[in-house]
Amino acid sequence: MSTGRIIKGIGGFYYVLPDCGGPAVECKARGHFRKSGISPVVGDLVVYADQKEGHSVIEDILPRKNLLVRPSVANIDQLLIVISATAPAPDWQLVDKLIIQAVPAGIKPVLILNKSDTGGEDTVREFSRDYVPWFQTAVVSAKTGSGKETLAEILKNRVSCFAGQSAVGKSSLINLLLPELSLETGELARKTDRGRHTTRRAELWPAFGGAVLDTPGFSLYETDLLEQTDLNRCYPEFGDSPEKCRFPSCMHVSEPGCAVKELVAEGKMSKARYERYTVLAKEYEARRKHIYG
Numbered sequence: 001m002s003t004g005r006i007i008k009g010i011g012g013f014y015y016v017l018p019d020c021g022g023p024a025v026e027c028k029a030r031g032h033f034r035k036s037g038i039s040p041v042v043g044d045l046v047v048y049a050d051q052k053e054g055h056s057v058i059e060d061i062l063p064r065k066n067l068l069v070r071p072s073v074a075n076i077d078q079l080l081i082v083i084s085a086t087a088p089a090p091d092w093q094l095v096d097k098l099i100i101q102a103v104p105a106g107i108k109p110v111l112i113l114n115k116s117d118t119g120g121e122d123t124v125r126e127f128s129r130d131y132v133p134w135f136q137t138a139v140v141s142a143k144t145g146s147g148k149e150t151l152a153e154i155l156k157n158r159v160s161c162f163a164g165q166s167a168v169g170k171s172s173l174i175n176l177l178l179p180e181l182s183l184e185t186g187e188l189a190r191k192t193d194r195g196r197h198t199t200r201r202a203e204l205w206p207a208f209g210g211a212v213l214d215t216p217g218f219s220l221y222e223t224d225l226l227e228q229t230d231l232n233r234c235y236p237e238f239g240d241s242p243e244k245c246r247f248p249s250c251m252h253v254s255e256p257g258c259a260v261k262e263l264v265a266e267g268k269m270s271k272a273r274y275e276r277y278t279v280l281a282k283e284y285e286a287r288r289k290h291i292y293g
């Protein structure tokens with residue numbers, strides 16, 4: 001038996017990088033995983049049996065630290081949420097949703113503003129106002145290489161997964177850091193024509209003492225179930241204000257005596273991010289009502 005980490009999965013085969021070194025091993029999964037509804041995913045740490053002939057077999061999936069879905073990736077330390085300074089125009093609501101996927105799962109969100117060579121003053125201003133004071137951030141350009149060292153430092157000794165809209169430059173940034181990979185990148189025009197991502201599946205590469213995962217971004221179809229206390233943790237701007245609200249169950253939307261709304265009124269939290277928050281908070285509330293009745 002050997003142990004390793006899944007770096008990609010294609011057509012029922014999983015490619016496992018052995019902990020003891022050497023090239024990736026082609027594996028099939030044991031049938032009982034499928035029966036129990038658990039499938040191996042990229043990032044999984046697994047135990048596999050080496051075969052003399054044909055492929056090897058994954059015997060066990062070690063307990064996951066966390067799991068993100070669509071695409072499925074496991075055991076992530078940080079989510080690198082990439083935003084473009086110009087095209088495609090930033091979808092800040094998606095950025096906030098990705099932060100909400102990461103934080104409750106124990107994944108650190110890091111916000112990367114790419115294409116800084118293209119101007120985009122409005123986006124830079126919004127980024128500086130809404131995220132820079134509260135999250136780890138970096139301003140980079142995959143084209144000029146600006147911010148490359150900062151990015152390499154962020155990736156050091158961690159398992160980092162890239163996320164964000166199509167064409168923001170996720171694969172281009174990985175190419176900047178690991179040129180030997182020569183990942184496929186694509187024009188925005190081509191992507192919007194065909195309505196799909198150039199990167200089609202999640203894949204992992206060991207790098208900088210950790211690992212880097214490229215993805216086509218994450219599709220967030222519906223709001224997950226999330227308690228208000230977990231949602232509060234996704235907004236470092238709130239500080240300890242939620243504890244000071246008149247109602248312990250305050251959603252900080254329309255309740256009287258809300259300390260979070262006070263923060264916004266005093267200009268201590270960005271109005272724009274707060275407004276995006278209220279939309280999401282209502283979605284999460286509706287979801288809780290739907291589940292709990």
Ligand SMILES: Nc1nc2c(ncn2[C@@H]2O[C@H](COP(=O)(O)OP(=O)(O)OP(=O)(O)O)[C@@H](O)[C@H]2O)c(=O)[nH]1
Pocket residue numbers: 114115116117118140141142143144164165166167168169170171172173184185186187188191196197198199200215216217
């Ligand atoms: N000017 C400029 N263009 C960039 C930069 N980074 C990426 N691009 C271009 O943006 C386009 C999209 O880049 P990709 O790396 O394919 O984007 P992606 O986020 O991986 O997209 P998907 O795989 O579809 O999710 C390509 O044409 C890149 O050349 C940058 O820093 N500056």
Ligand SMILES: [Mg+2]
Pocket residue numbers: 170171172184185198199214215216
């Ligand atoms: Mg890509």
Ligand SMILES: [Zn+2]
Pocket residue numbers: 242245246250251252253255257258259260261
């Ligand atoms: Zn409140």
